[in-house]
Amino acid sequence: MLSVNDLSFSFKKNVIFDQVSFSINDGELVGLVAPNGTGKTTLLKLLCGLLPTAATTLTLNGIHLYQHRTAYLRQLFFLENSNQLYADLTVADHLTYVRSMWHSAVDIAGVVDSLGMAGYYRKKIKTLSLGMKQHVLLAMYLVSDAQTLLIDEPLNGLDPTSIQQFERVFLALKQQGKSMLISSHQMDSVGRVSDRVFFLQNQTIVPIENTGQDMLAVYNTMYLKAGEQHARSV
Numbered sequence: 001m002l003s004v005n006d007l008s009f010s011f012k013k014n015v016i017f018d019q020v021s022f023s024i025n026d027g028e029l030v031g032l033v034a035p036n037g038t039g040k041t042t043l044l045k046l047l048c049g050l051l052p053t054a055a056t057t058l059t060l061n062g063i064h065l066y067q068h069r070t071a072y073l074r075q076l077f078f079l080e081n082s083n084q085l086y087a088d089l090t091v092a093d094h095l096t097y098v099r100s101m102w103h104s105a106v107d108i109a110g111v112v113d114s115l116g117m118a119g120y121y122r123k124k125i126k127t128l129s130l131g132m133k134q135h136v137l138l139a140m141y142l143v144s145d146a147q148t149l150l151i152d153e154p155l156n157g158l159d160p161t162s163i164q165q166f167e168r169v170f171l172a173l174k175q176q177g178k179s180m181l182i183s184s185h186q187m188d189s190v191g192r193v194s195d196r197v198f199f200l201q202n203q204t205i206v207p208i209e210n211t212g213q214d215m216l217a218v219y220n221t222m223y224l225k226a227g228e229q230h231a232r233s234v
């Protein structure tokens with residue numbers, strides 16, 4: 001279980017989070033939603049200690065980020081986006097590296113087959129399309145076998161078939177007991193896979209249970225400015 005207490009963070013005078021507290025259970029998939037520039041990526045980075053925060057508690061399965069950083073980090077996987085892949089290394093290099101660093105027993109060939117990546121497994125990252133690189137990122141998450149997966153906009157650049165494929169993978173990971181926090185602007189997908197959705201608003205998190213409601217409608221209610229709501233109602 002990921003547990004966060006009193007998390008505050010600012011970029012100089014730009015307050016992004018003010019005393020935020022939340023937890024994510026094992027086997028729970030939480031969607032992370034907000035308009036551009038609100039703080040989704042910042043939150044994911046804070047949870048991996050990539051940005052400093054004086055949160056009173058930031059624990060993963062009882063292990064404190066600041067007291068046992070390596071043990072904490074070994075339980076999670078996060079790679080911000082495909083720009084952080086090594087252009088001159090192959091897909092195989094990346095997956096082998098992750099398997100080794102995370103002491104994972106996951107079968108790389110099985111992951112590559114299941115994601116339909118066999119055709120470019122030996123290719124260098126710089127020769128791949130955005131959608132292919134998104135598949136490489138997802139494969140790295142799977143190969144890490146980490147308990148907690150923090151995933152930033154995994155559906156960007158994917159075709160509809162791949163989006164459905166990724167949704168199936170997320171649901172399967174949930175069945176395996178993984179905890180996931182996944183940011184996305186694809187509200188229909190968020191509605192299909194999430195147990196809860198964290199909407200970021202006013203420097204805090206508004207958690208909404210997914211009861212099958214229209215998540216785009218929830219988004220619009222939350223973020224449409226008062227004037228726009230008035231204009232729509234007349």
Ligand SMILES: Nc1ncnc2c1ncn2[C@@H]1O[C@H](COP(=O)(O)OP(=O)(O)OP(=O)(O)O)[C@@H](O)[C@H]1O
Pocket residue numbers: 011014016034035036037038039040041042043
């Ligand atoms: N390194 C930085 N230095 C200063 N400000 C930053 C830095 N990184 C992000 N910010 C600011 O923090 C805020 C939140 O950015 P963040 O990237 O977390 O948003 P986001 O919700 O992930 O956006 P998007 O949907 O566009 O990816 C923005 O106002 C951004 O300008």
